[in-house]
Amino acid sequence: METLLGPGSVLSDPEELLVYESDGLTLFRALADFVVFPRSAEQVAALVQLANREGIPFVARGAGTGLSGGCLPSQGGLVISLMRMNRVLEVDYENQIAVVEPGLVNLHLSWAVGPQGFYYAPDPSSQQACTIGGNIANNSGGPHTLKYGVTTNHVLGLQVVLPDGELLWLGGKTRDPQGYDLVGLFVGSEGTFGIATKIVVRILRKPQAVKTVLGVFDRVDQASEAVSAIIARGLVPAAMEMIDQLTIEAVEDAFGCGYPRDAAAALLIELDGLQAGMEAQAERVIAACRDCGAREVRAARDEAERQLLWKGRKSAFGAYGRVSPAYMVMDGVIPRTKLPYVLGRVNEIVAAHGLRVGNVFHAGDGNLHPNILYDPRKPGEEARVVAAGAEILKVCAEVGGSISGEHGIGLEKADYMPFIFSEADLVCMHRVKEAFNPIGLCNPGKIFPSNKACVEVGPAYRPHPIEEKGLAQRF
Amino acid sequence: MPLALSDTLRGIVGAPHVLTGVGCSPYLVEGRAPEAVIFPGTKEEVAAALVAAGEAGVPVTPWGGGTKMAIGSPPNRVGLVLGLRRLNRILEHEPGDLTVTVEAGLPLDTLQTELGKRGQWLSLDPATAGGATVGGVLATNASGPRRHLYGTARDLVIGLTVIAADGSVVRGGGKVVKNVAGYDLPKLYIGSFGTLGIMVEATFKLRPRPDVDRLVVTRFDRLKDAGAAARDVLASDVIPSALELADGEALRHLGQGGGAGLLLGLDGIAEQVDWEVAELGRRLGPLGLGETTVLDGGARDEAWRALARLGRPGHDQVAAVMKWAVRPTQVAELMETGSTVALRNGLTAALTAHAGMGIVTAVLTGGADVNAAVATLTEWRALAHQAGGQAMVEWAPLAIKERVAVWDSAGPTLRLMKGIKERLDPRGILNPGRFVGAI
Numbered sequence: 001m002e003t004l005l006g007p008g009s010v011l012s013d014p015e016e017l018l019v020y021e022s023d024g025l026t027l028f029r030a031l032a033d034f035v036v037f038p039r040s041a042e043q044v045a046a047l048v049q050l051a052n053r054e055g056i057p058f059v060a061r062g063a064g065t066g067l068s069g070g071c072l073p074s075q076g077g078l079v080i081s082l083m084r085m086n087r088v089l090e091v092d093y094e095n096q097i098a099v100v101e102p103g104l105v106n107l108h109l110s111w112a113v114g115p116q117g118f119y120y121a122p123d124p125s126s127q128q129a130c131t132i133g134g135n136i137a138n139n140s141g142g143p144h145t146l147k148y149g150v151t152t153n154h155v156l157g158l159q160v161v162l163p164d165g166e167l168l169w170l171g172g173k174t175r176d177p178q179g180y181d182l183v184g185l186f187v188g189s190e191g192t193f194g195i196a197t198k199i200v201v202r203i204l205r206k207p208q209a210v211k212t213v214l215g216v217f218d219r220v221d222q223a224s225e226a227v228s229a230i231i232a233r234g235l236v237p238a239a240m241e242m243i244d245q246l247t248i249e250a251v252e253d254a255f256g257c258g259y260p261r262d263a264a265a266a267l268l269i270e271l272d273g274l275q276a277g278m279e280a281q282a283e284r285v286i287a288a289c290r291d292c293g294a295r296e297v298r299a300a301r302d303e304a305e306r307q308l309l310w311k312g313r314k315s316a317f318g319a320y321g322r323v324s325p326a327y328m329v330m331d332g333v334i335p336r337t338k339l340p341y342v343l344g345r346v347n348e349i350v351a352a353h354g355l356r357v358g359n360v361f362h363a364g365d366g367n368l369h370p371n372i373l374y375d376p377r378k379p380g381e382e383a384r385v386v387a388a389g390a391e392i393l394k395v396c397a398e399v400g401g402s403i404s405g406e407h408g409i410g411l412e413k414a415d416y417m418p419f420i421f422s423e424a425d426l427v428c429m430h431r432v433k434e435a436f437n438p439i440g441l442c443n444p445g446k447i448f449p450s451n452k453a454c455v456e457v458g459p460a461y462r463p464h465p466i467e468e469k470g471l472a473q474r475f
Numbered sequence: 476m477p478l479a480l481s482d483t484l485r486g487i488v489g490a491p492h493v494l495t496g497v498g499c500s501p502y503l504v505e506g507r508a509p510e511a512v513i514f515p516g517t518k519e520e521v522a523a524a525l526v527a528a529g530e531a532g533v534p535v536t537p538w539g540g541g542t543k544m545a546i547g548s549p550p551n552r553v554g555l556v557l558g559l560r561r562l563n564r565i566l567e568h569e570p571g572d573l574t575v576t577v578e579a580g581l582p583l584d585t586l587q588t589e590l591g592k593r594g595q596w597l598s599l600d601p602a603t604a605g606g607a608t609v610g611g612v613l614a615t616n617a618s619g620p621r622r623h624l625y626g627t628a629r630d631l632v633i634g635l636t637v638i639a640a641d642g643s644v645v646r647g648g649g650k651v652v653k654n655v656a657g658y659d660l661p662k663l664y665i666g667s668f669g670t671l672g673i674m675v676e677a678t679f680k681l682r683p684r685p686d687v688d689r690l691v692v693t694r695f696d697r698l699k700d701a702g703a704a705a706r707d708v709l710a711s712d713v714i715p716s717a718l719e720l721a722d723g724e725a726l727r728h729l730g731q732g733g734g735a736g737l738l739l740g741l742d743g744i745a746e747q748v749d750w751e752v753a754e755l756g757r758r759l760g761p762l763g764l765g766e767t768t769v770l771d772g773g774a775r776d777e778a779w780r781a782l783a784r785l786g787r788p789g790h791d792q793v794a795a796v797m798k799w800a801v802r803p804t805q806v807a808e809l810m811e812t813g814s815t816v817a818l819r820n821g822l823t824a825a826l827t828a829h830a831g832m833g834i835v836t837a838v839l840t841g842g843a844d845v846n847a848a849v850a851t852l853t854e855w856r857a858l859a860h861q862a863g864g865q866a867m868v869e870w871a872p873l874a875i876k877e878r879v880a881v882w883d884s885a886g887p888t889l890r891l892m893k894g895i896k897e898r899l900d901p902r903g904i905l906n907p908g909r910f911v912g913a914i
Contacts, residue, residue, distance in 0.1 A: 094709070
């Protein structure tokens with residue numbers, strides 16, 4: 001592999017490999033035999049061909065911000081890190097497309113095209129770190145997908161290395177490619193259909209105007225009703241995000257974003273588009289919130305206040321560090337009319353397990369993110385978190401929802417797939433998988449219910465070798 | 476068709492819902508009558524019929540409203556036509572969720588009427604005749620002008636139930652607007668022309684109907700100028716829901732004289748649309764903008780319908796219809812060249828485009844000379860290829876299809892497509908031979 005990639009591109013020291021043993025979900029860990037850093041599509045293809053010759057499993061990895069264990073080498077083998085393939089290769093502003101490498105950080109694309117008045121719409125909360133390639137694998141969403149859609153709605157073409165090492169293009173720079181929609185199938189396949197090495201995405205013109213409204217409610221069901229009321233008034237906001245009381249307190253402790261600490265729920269509604277009519281739309285939103293019993297509704301007066309309100313939302317996950325040593329984020333989806341019922345059930349389930357939960361989520365499209373707080377150092381607590389999480393996802397399934405809105409199935413939820421899919425559904429998916437990945441070396445052990453034999457599950461904390469050597473200290 | 480199979484099918488769907496012999500004549504596929512036509516009443520009956528056909532080795536062609544049956548390569552054998560018109564219910568519409576679940580045989584027009592009663596719509600406006608069904612629209616991935624802003628079926632379908640070749644009921648996606656659990660099977664079935672399974676139910680995400688919905692027809696002397704105007708709109712703050720370029724011949728078909736036109740759909744609240752109309756005047760004036768007409772209500776609907784009729788066979792002696800997919804900036808110039816090519820071959824072309832999407836519909840008219848049509852289509856395809864794009868024949872008589880491939884090449888991806896087809900339909904009974912690469 002060093003011959004293929006050059007020096008400094010292959011890690012095999014166990015201490016260095018440890019860095020890559022998990023993603024953003026630290027509950028699952030698996031060690032690779034090698035972590036490799038190709039710089040070109042051809043190098044990725046050569047690595048995959050080598051892995052095929054040697055019969056070694058392989059998995060692609062971006063920034064490792066995933067939340068379902070999807071990029072873990074569950075059976076060992078190669079982790080192919082795409083972080084050195086991070087260029088914007090081409091931007092065609094007139095045709096509103098960009099060609100990028102998979103290791104490009106999501107936000108860096110918006111930075112690159114921003115000076116010309118453009119941006120890349122899908123905006124996962126991890127967009128400062130996560131990569132476009134990882135977004136492709138997970139079909140990532142974000143707050144603004146309510147109006148603009150998720151990753152799959154923004155991808156026109158993919159150059160991919162198939163699991164057998166063949167390098168080819170699916171789709172391209174034009175629309176409606178001939179035959180089956182392989183691009184649509186590949187996006188969200190969680191790295192099991194191959195590795196994307198070049199990506200053609202749509203870039204959008206920045207909206208002329210943005211208006212952000214904060215609604216404050218004394219009851220969660222009032223905030224939920226406001227979401228439906230806004231839609232019933234014929235509006236499609238760019239985003240509608242809800243934050244519950246526990247989360248508000250954490251955010252206020254950490255950042256002081258101006259959310260009232262005693263509110264049961266805050267609803268952040270963002271409208272974007274033309275300047276003309278923006279005030280009229282904001283009035284409709286404000287009226288809808290008032291009609292649903294909001295105790296306070298206000299529009300951000302300037303960009304600084306707007307940024308502050310969004311900082312509270314986007315940094316909520318980090319803010320949980322103020323109130324708990326660890327948390328596990330769930331990712332269920334429900335029909336938005338079922339929000340009050342399901343949120344009530346979430347609180348009941350978590351309380352029954354003797355735990356606490358903070359909710360911060362995409363209310364507009366019914367994508368819940370209950371964050372179950374826990375202390376991994378307390379024996380048995382992690383197991384209770386996992387049990388509560390499974391019960392929450394079962395409730396989502398029961399009301400006609402899904403077990404993942406944007407984080408993917410990965411290792412975490414593979415055994416929950418039967419909550420929403422029948423045997424026939426899974427058989428069909430598996431047949432499609434075989435068409436891409438017949439030998440199964442490409443990211444094995446994911447999505448489908450199966451054993452997790454080589455994956456370690458349990459308390460995430462254990463001293464890193466450099467801690468043991470006294471070179472680093474945890475505090 | 477084996478007699479035993481006919482009997483089995485009668486047992487499954489009931490004798491009144493089976494047609495044979497001369498009764499099959501309205502269900503021609505490329506001019507050939509099927510051996511039988513059946514109309515199942517439930518998805519279970521669809522499944523049982525597929526199993527029976529599979530065991531007998533008889534190919535099955537799904538049939539919705541029959542409005543797009545002319546798309547595709549001529550099949551080797553037309554076996555059983557499976558009509559879905561009895562599966563025509565709206566199963567679930569929850570306005571608060573902006574979602575609807577329907578059966579595949581429901582006419583799209585009926586669905587839109589019902590949704591309209593609740594102030595909502597499915598933002599898909601394919602150029603289909605009345606009677607086009609939801610299943611047919613999805614199977615052919617039909618779309619219309621408003622794909623410019625609202626996308627195509629792949630952006631609007633959130634769940635799909637399909638009867639697989641082995642009769643199993645397969646569900647992909649779900650009923651919620653955001654969902655990444657499992658592979659995105661709906662994407663695979665949309666546009667698969669019935670070659671992978673028979674769609675029986677679909678769930679869509681919906682949009683609220685806008686307060687105001689207008690069609691602005693802007694006129695230019697030259698197509699070149701209209702093309703420049705389209706590019707200018709794309710680079711502006713105006714957010715059209717549709718951006719259609721029409722050449723002089725297309726305008727003549729619309730009863731609008733020659734020159735060239737840029738048709739914009741503008742919707743939203745009144746203040747927005749008013750500002751956009753004014754902004755268009757400001758921006759396009761210096762680019763050679765002539766007459767501008769703002770249409771609303773019935774006049775607007777009729778103008779959109781007339782545009783949709785343009786590419787429909789049976790209208791104005793259409794000789795063939797081709798669809799090109801190129802980059803948006805290439806559209807106007809290719810339309811000019813394409814028009815010249817047709818004239819050189821003694822024919823006339825009416826060209827329209829989804830200007831922001833790079834999708835051109837080229838309608839060839841003006842004669843029954845097969846050689847001239849074949850020469851034109853062949854040159855058109857070469858033009859699309861030179862531009863890095865693709866071209867497919869949307870409609871043509873059999874005599875032309877025998878000489879010009881309907882589909883463009885899928886290149887090296889064909890291996891993957893065939894792999895999927897073989898695994899999902901190992902006996903090859905689902906609409907065989909009609910799709911890309913003879914799938």
